[in-house]
Amino acid sequence: MTFQEFKQELFAGAKEKGFADYEVLxxxxxxxxxxxxxxxxxxxxxxxxxxxGFRGTIGGKVGYAASEKMDASVIEPMLENAAMNAGIIExxxxxxxxxxxxxxxxxxxxxxxxxxxxxxxxxxxxxxxxAYAKSLDPRVKMADFCTIGxxxxxxxxxxxxxLDLDQKRNMASATVIARVEENGITKSGTEFWMGRDFxxxxxKDLAKKAVDxxxxxxxxxxxETGDYTVAFDNVNAxxxxxVFASVFMAENAQKGFSLLSKDKLxxxxxxxxxxxxDDGVCDLSLGxxxxxxxxxxxxxxxxxxxxxxxxxLYNLKSAAKDGVESTGNASKMGLGGAIxxxxxxxxxxxxxxxFDEMISGVxxxxxxxxxxGLHSGVNPVSGDFSVSADGFLIESGKVSRPIExxxxxxxxxxxxxxxxxxxxxxxxxxxGQGGIGTPSILVEGxxxxxx
Numbered sequence: 324m325t326f327q328e329f330k331q332e333l334f335a336g337a338k339e340k341g342f343a344d345y346e347v348l349x350x351x352x353x354x355x356x357x358x359x360x361x362x363x364x365x366x367x368x369x370x371x372x373x374x375x376g377f378r379g380t381i382g383g384k385v386g387y388a389a390s391e392k393m394d395a396s397v398i399e400p401m402l403e404n405a406a407m408n409a410g411i412i413e414x415x416x417x418x419x420x421x422x423x424x425x426x427x428x429x430x431x432x433x434x435x436x437x438x439x440x441x442x443x444x445x446x447x448x449x450x451x452x453x454a455y456a457k458s459l460d461p462r463v464k465m466a467d468f469c470t471i472g473x474x475x476x477x478x479x480x481x482x483x484x485x486l487d488l489d490q491k492r493n494m495a496s497a498t499v500i501a502r503v504e505e506n507g508i509t510k511s512g513t514e515f516w517m518g519r520d521f522x523x524x525x526x527k528d529l530a531k532k533a534v535d536x537x538x539x540x541x542x543x544x545x546x547e548t549g550d551y552t553v554a555f556d557n558v559n560a561x562x563x564x565x566v567f568a569s570v571f572m573a574e575n576a577q578k579g580f581s582l583l584s585k586d587k588l589x590x591x592x593x594x595x596x597x598x599x600x601d602d603g604v605c606d607l608s609l610g611x612x613x614x615x616x617x618x619x620x621x622x623x624x625x626x627x628x629x630x631x632x633x634x635x636l637y638n639l640k641s642a643a644k645d646g647v648e649s650t651g652n653a654s655k656m657g658l659g660g661a662i663x664x665x666x667x668x669x670x671x672x673x674x675x676x677x678f679d680e681m682i683s684g685v686x687x688x689x690x691x692x693x694x695x696g697l698h699s700g701v702n703p704v705s706g707d708f709s710v711s712a713d714g715f716l717i718e719s720g721k722v723s724r725p726i727e728x729x730x731x732x733x734x735x736x737x738x739x740x741x742x743x744x745x746x747x748x749x750x751x752x753x754x755g756q757g758g759i760g761t762p763s764i765l766v767e768g769x770x771x772x773x774x
Contacts (some may be wrong), residue, residue, distance in 0.1 A: 324394045329375065330481050336398050337379055337483075342407065344420045345379035346482035348616075349393070350658060357441065359449045359727065361465070363540035368472075369442075375413030376658030377401050378420070384409040385418045391683050403482050418640055418662060419653045422484035424620035428604045429587040432492040433517045433653065437473050440495075445471045448497075453771055456530035462541075463534055468500040471526070486618045494609045495521050496551040505541050512536030517609055517753055526710050536692075539715075543725035545773040546716060552688035552743075553731065553769040554681065555718065556752040564599075564671060566697045567706065567735040568759070570650075571601075571623050571626050572664040574633035581681040582702050582736060583632065587646045591630045593739035599627040601636060604652060605668035608751045609757030616655035621667050624650060627739075638664050670760035673749040678763050681744045688717035689771060691731065706735035730772040741767045 327351050337345040351373040353668040358366035369712070376389040384411030388401040453469040455644075475493040480486065485663070514533040516524055555563060569575050574586040603621020604611045612621050615641050625633045635657070638653035641664065654665035682688070693713040701708040709732040716723045744765040751760035 326393070326479055326685070328397075329393050329395075332395055333398050333401070335404055336348065337377075340381070342379035342381045342402075342405075344483045346420050346480065346486070348378070348655070348658060349375040349477070350374055351477040352473040354469055354472065355445070357446050357449050358468070358470040359453050359461070360467075360469070361451060362454065364446065366470075369493070374658045375401075376655070377405050379405055379409075379416075380418075382404050382418070387659055387661065388408075389657070390634070400689050402753075420482045420484060421618045421639060422498040423486045423618060424614070426619045426733050427488070430604050430611045430613050432490070432519075432609070432611050433491050433710065436492060436520060436522075437493050437495050437731060440473075440521045445473075446523070448732070450501055451499070452530050455527050456499060456534050459531060460503065460538060462503045462505050462538065462570045462667055463501055464504050464509075465502045466499055466500060466530070466533075467502050468513075471497045471524075475519075480619070481616055488614050488618055492612060494519055494610075495524065496528055497524055497526060498597065499526075501530070501535045501537045503537040503541065505536070508541060509742040510537050510540035510543075512538070512540070514627070517751075519609060523679075528679050530732060540713065540725045540727070543713065543727035545728045546689065546726050546771065547701065548772045550766050550768055551771045552717075552765065553684050553771070554678075554688060554690045554763060554765050556690065556692050557746070557763050558749050558762055559694050560671070560764045561759055562694060562697055563708075563735070563738070563753060564669070564680070564757050564761055566701050566708075567703060568666055568669060568708065569703050570735070571636050571647060571666075573641040574664050574673075576635060577641060579623060582704070582706065583635065585635060587632050588634065590735070592630055592632045593627050593630040594742050595630040596674070596745060597627055597630050597739060598625055599648075599670070600625050600672060601666050601669045602653070603662070603667045605670070605758070607749065608668040608670070608758035608760060609753035610668055612752075612757065615649075615651045615653040615667070616662060617649070617653040619649045619653060620636045621651040636664055636666065638662055656752075665757065666759065667757045668751075669757070670749065670751065671743045671745065671762060673747045673762040674745045675747050678746050678748055681746050681763060682717050683720040683724070685717045685720055685765070689729075690717055690722055691714040691771075694731075706737070708733060708735065726773075727774055732770040732772070733766075733768070738766050743767055
């Protein structure tokens with residue numbers, strides 16, 4: 324049964340059952356991944372999945388239902404479940420289905436050439452990547468995680484107001500974790516690659532970077548406790564901005580879960596050289612989207628521009644509460660999930676300053692290259708964080724010895740104000756929908772606890 328055939332039967336049933344309006348969402352995925360260990364395949368996955376979700380208004384309330392099947396047999400149970408759920412959910416603000424935006428951005432997020440690469444080739448590359456990593460240095464004991472794969476996703480949605488959208492995307496990826504050992508001390512280094520063309524994958528370079536990173540951690544020790552100038556590399560700056568992304572969501576502010584709100588628009592909340600964007604379409608990311616989970620066209624927008632808060636991120640419901648337009652940031656966690664808010668391509672705009680130039684004036688500081696406990700050691704409401712970390716000492720403007728067993732603590736809102744420099748090494752981590760990217764950053768006044 325095609326999506327169009329299913330939609331027609333579902334909508335006819337919804338109308339007959341008394342739904343005032345209704346919507347159907349289709350999610351499909353097709354993925355492949357291979358993981359090797361010690362020259363042999365340790366995990367091989369080839370998965371295909373699809374499902375449909377229904378959302379409709381009945382009796383003035385919105386109900387949800389979902390099914391992993393897409394055939395006529397699930398239509399009646401889905402409608403019954405949605406009607407029953409609508410009677411249970413209590414919310415003064417009724418979700419509004421969307422008739423469609425005037426236009427949608429054009430994007431190219433699908434490369435059929437990814438599918439032309441055979442499973443045999445991907446297995447061969449994974450085995451060779453592991454073997455190459457192990458050959459680089461006698462201290463390399465194993466590539467504990469060595470995987471290559473690709474993922475394809477499709478989303479389609481339609482509703483009773485005439486909305487009818489469809490988008491397909493795909494991407495390829497590779498990850499290697501190298502483990503090294505010296506004098507009984509073990510360290511690991513991780514590198515990942517994401518792209519939309521396997522021809523761009525240099526798996527030997529990826530393996531070498533992982534090995535070099537692991538070797539660089541050997542001989543690490545702690546540092547004295549104190550306040551430091553801290554550089555976060557692009558991966559860890561990305562992690563910091565990801566875990567606090569919720570503070571920019573309007574629905575969280577409306578519930579008291581963020582210190583920001585529409586009342587702070589126009590206020591300076593960050594250093595003057597900080598611009599934080601959320602763009603529906605970004606050529607640097609693999610997560611570009613033309614529409615959000617409510618069918619609203621995504622937008623190009625600055626959340627923070629030159630240090631000033633310009634907008635919160637909205638879905639239709641939170642936008643109505645604040646009397647503004649949706650920013651195209653509706654999100655849906657799974658087919659049966661309620662509409663929430665999320666970023667699309669959320670990134671800190673880079674400068675033209677290289678990393679070496681960025682730290683050149685730091686007499687004594689710390690470079691953070693690993694953080695652990697970001698989800699348990701943070702308070703997204705207050706902005707406070709305290710997490711364990713590893714990295715390197717910065718002395719006289721240069722990266723020196725490795726450090727470990729430290730804890731860094733601070734406040735995200737203060738970090739925004741205390742970023743003294745932004746690098747030019749923007750790196751994106753992209754997901755099925757959306758992505759996040761940051762360059763390296765330099766922050767004053769981070770509390771560091773050592774042994």
